[in-house]
Amino acid sequence: MLVRRLRVLHKALCIGSMQVADVHTQHYDVIVVGGGHAGTEAAAAASRTGANTLLITQKIQTIGALSCNPSLGGVGKGHLVKEIDALDGLMGRAGDWAGIHFSILNRSKGPAVWGPRAQLDRGLYRDFIQSELLSTERLTILEGSVEDLLVSAADPDKQGRHKVYGIRLGEKQIEFTQLLNNLLLMTDSCDSHGGGEIHSRSMVLTTGTFLSGSLFLGPHSSPGGRMGDPPSCVGLSYSLKEILGLKVGRLRTGTPPRIIKDSIDFSCTEIRLPDEKPTPFSFINTHINCKPEEQLPCFLTHTTPGVERVVNESIHVNSHIHQDTKGPRYCPSIESKVLRFPGRRHQVWLEPEGWTSDLMYPQGLSMTMPADTQLCLIREIPGLHKAQIHTPGYGVQYDFVCPTQLYPWLEVKRTQGLFLAGQINGTTGYEEAAAQGLWAGVNAGRTSLSKVPLSLSRTQSYIGVLIDDLVGRGVNEPYRMFTSRSEFRTSLRPDNADMRLTPRGFFSGFEEIGCVSQQRYNEALRVKKSLNEALSALRSISLSATRWKNKLQHVNISETKSTILSGEEMLQYKDVSFQMLASAFPELLAPYLEFSERIKVEERIQYYESNNFILMAKCVMIMWLCDSAALYHPHCEKQRRDIERMQEEESLYLPQDIDYLTLPVSLSKEVREILDGSRPNTLGAASRLPGITPAAIVHLLNYVQREK
Numbered sequence: 001m002l003v004r005r006l007r008v009l010h011k012a013l014c015i016g017s018m019q020v021a022d023v024h025t026q027h028y029d030v031i032v033v034g035g036g037h038a039g040t041e042a043a044a045a046a047s048r049t050g051a052n053t054l055l056i057t058q059k060i061q062t063i064g065a066l067s068c069n070p071s072l073g074g075v076g077k078g079h080l081v082k083e084i085d086a087l088d089g090l091m092g093r094a095g096d097w098a099g100i101h102f103s104i105l106n107r108s109k110g111p112a113v114w115g116p117r118a119q120l121d122r123g124l125y126r127d128f129i130q131s132e133l134l135s136t137e138r139l140t141i142l143e144g145s146v147e148d149l150l151v152s153a154a155d156p157d158k159q160g161r162h163k164v165y166g167i168r169l170g171e172k173q174i175e176f177t178q179l180l181n182n183l184l185l186m187t188d189s190c191d192s193h194g195g196g197e198i199h200s201r202s203m204v205l206t207t208g209t210f211l212s213g214s215l216f217l218g219p220h221s222s223p224g225g226r227m228g229d230p231p232s233c234v235g236l237s238y239s240l241k242e243i244l245g246l247k248v249g250r251l252r253t254g255t256p257p258r259i260i261k262d263s264i265d266f267s268c269t270e271i272r273l274p275d276e277k278p279t280p281f282s283f284i285n286t287h288i289n290c291k292p293e294e295q296l297p298c299f300l301t302h303t304t305p306g307v308e309r310v311v312n313e314s315i316h317v318n319s320h321i322h323q324d325t326k327g328p329r330y331c332p333s334i335e336s337k338v339l340r341f342p343g344r345r346h347q348v349w350l351e352p353e354g355w356t357s358d359l360m361y362p363q364g365l366s367m368t369m370p371a372d373t374q375l376c377l378i379r380e381i382p383g384l385h386k387a388q389i390h391t392p393g394y395g396v397q398y399d400f401v402c403p404t405q406l407y408p409w410l411e412v413k414r415t416q417g418l419f420l421a422g423q424i425n426g427t428t429g430y431e432e433a434a435a436q437g438l439w440a441g442v443n444a445g446r447t448s449l450s451k452v453p454l455s456l457s458r459t460q461s462y463i464g465v466l467i468d469d470l471v472g473r474g475v476n477e478p479y480r481m482f483t484s485r486s487e488f489r490t491s492l493r494p495d496n497a498d499m500r501l502t503p504r505g506f507f508s509g510f511e512e513i514g515c516v517s518q519q520r521y522n523e524a525l526r527v528k529k530s531l532n533e534a535l536s537a538l539r540s541i542s543l544s545a546t547r548w549k550n551k552l553q554h555v556n557i558s559e560t561k562s563t564i565l566s567g568e569e570m571l572q573y574k575d576v577s578f579q580m581l582a583s584a585f586p587e588l589l590a591p592y593l594e595f596s597e598r599i600k601v602e603e604r605i606q607y608y609e610s611n612n613f614i615l616m617a618k619c620v621m622i623m624w625l626c627d628s629a630a631l632y633h634p635h636c637e638k639q640r641r642d643i644e645r646m647q648e649e650e651s652l653y654l655p656q657d658i659d660y661l662t663l664p665v666s667l668s669k670e671v672r673e674i675l676d677g678s679r680p681n682t683l684g685a686a687s688r689l690p691g692i693t694p695a696a697i698v699h700l701l702n703y704v705q706r707e708k
């Protein structure tokens, strides 16, 4: 089975220049444990930084598997996909390759909160990720289960931290390296590794829902990380808790039954068509893989009182719902929704699982009651009266590591070389996992090569917001991304993620990082230059309102006749497009037609946010984009200084050896205990801790500046 799958993969591979790793290498710069969304991005990113990397995962054929919904992006999550792509990650390109239904959510609102989303073909997505990894330089993949971490207490660093120096494997592994002369090298390496050790300088753990995982269906539960997959062995959880002394919690989530497509009566549902002009996730793709007109539709139906009755009657045989552990508040099971909001009608989206799949995914119907009761429930829903279930829904509970124990570069504070990313840090969702994986991979790669780790600020990216929230505030329920989590959402838009992050992933200020390729960096520079030129060209056009009316027929300009308006101001009108202006001034503007959408968004954002405090963040972004601060109003300059001051204070480093309990400053006992428990890395992170007052922050700021 495995060999057949790999042959398929091999056929699908596009072979570039590849370096063949030594299959018998027992020492790597970086080991990544887990081939989910965090692990795949981590492995690829660590390799890109120049680290010789090993990805170990339980089953090779589940690398890149979408455990739950076959979809990517959405509001907040789509921002993360764009940022992952801007940093040369895999997810955005995989989405463009595998997408079967693209849409931008929230289009009626401002561009800052648009949510790029796509329904995916499961198989194509997984194949793309596997192909990419198998053709990644410096990356070896090993099928096997990590049973334990190897921890050295002998050589603590200055802060007394122990070091993780490798892993111990379970019994049977198969190793895959890159392609050699178009032949896939596959070694059954039981002899070399069976139950053995592999050493590394750094390690990224991405065990997802598998760490001490249990599956729930009706009254029964059994060990498992996902249906069909065993959990991560108890040894790993034990090492984290007992050997490394980490605080570990428990969370849960669930998935709906998969429904056989032919058994659905779509005439009782509302059809939802995709965007006619699909927008790719990746900045380097101008088109998606499929023809826009061939995209598949989704369908909408709703729950009925019958659904509520079935839920209530089966509560006593539904053990998952009785557990104390916290589930995803924003993606609740149908049982939770019925119990929390009795009498309410809930949406159910019927979404295709792939081009040729005969299954539909009923989004909104995650459930854990017995399988026969699940059938009764779905048959209470219009369109599903005769539906057949292919696989029942189920729930999963798993261990996570409280993420306040991590640095902002995702390394465990009390253990050198150990990085954590994905669901193991208490998040939920593919995008959240991949974003952390990428950044943990970059830093695991860097530390293994004796380079300083890097952080992303929350003023710069949603990935920064995500990590800062995790390490600063921790989680008490599965964390997912929303645009409302960012204070700077006007500037952190999906459309400008490349301008914000591609240079950051390429160059650290004094050295190349390797996360972003030269090719992608060059493209970002070209885009930036063109946008600058286009904005200058727009500003150079200035006409009276009357002349604009003559030029652009059918546009309703509200200004008085003599008002002078620039091209830039005209573009802020909702019904004026860049294409219209380019037709009127072809010599000046036609060279920039490929950026029509982006330029329009830049200008519209001013319109949406003109009275908004957060405009200051946008001004900073545009100034950076345009290099020419003189073009902007003086108030923007003041706002730029404000945001810079905020950024400086926000990133003020708090020494890790501060004893908050005895610190000679005026802090309440409660504040001291919060700070001592969380040990925030920066003043910004401290200020966001629940229970920390502005006065406490001022005292802390004064203390740190005094002690500098």
Ligand code: FAD
Residues within 6 Å of the ligand: 033, 034, 035, 036, 037, 038, 039, 056, 057, 058, 059, 062, 063, 066, 067, 068, 069, 144, 145, 146, 147, 206, 207, 208, 209, 210, 211, 225, 226, 227, 229, 231, 232, 233, 236, 253, 254, 255, 331, 366, 394, 395, 396, 421, 422, 423, 424, 427, 428, 429, 430, 433, 434
């Ligand atoms: P995973 O994708 O879980 O990958 C973990 C990987 O690690 C797996 O490949 C596993 O084989 C490997 N692994 C684990 N332990 C070891 C070991 N010891 N040795 C070697 N390999 C190991 N997300 C949502 O956003 N909404 C939802 O509604 C939702 N519902 C879900 C329902 C279910 C039943 C499940 C299982 C997941 C659900 N998710 C949902 C979560 C989503 O799948 C995860 O957020 C995402 O996949 C996390 O990515 P990850 O890389 O952290 O972990």
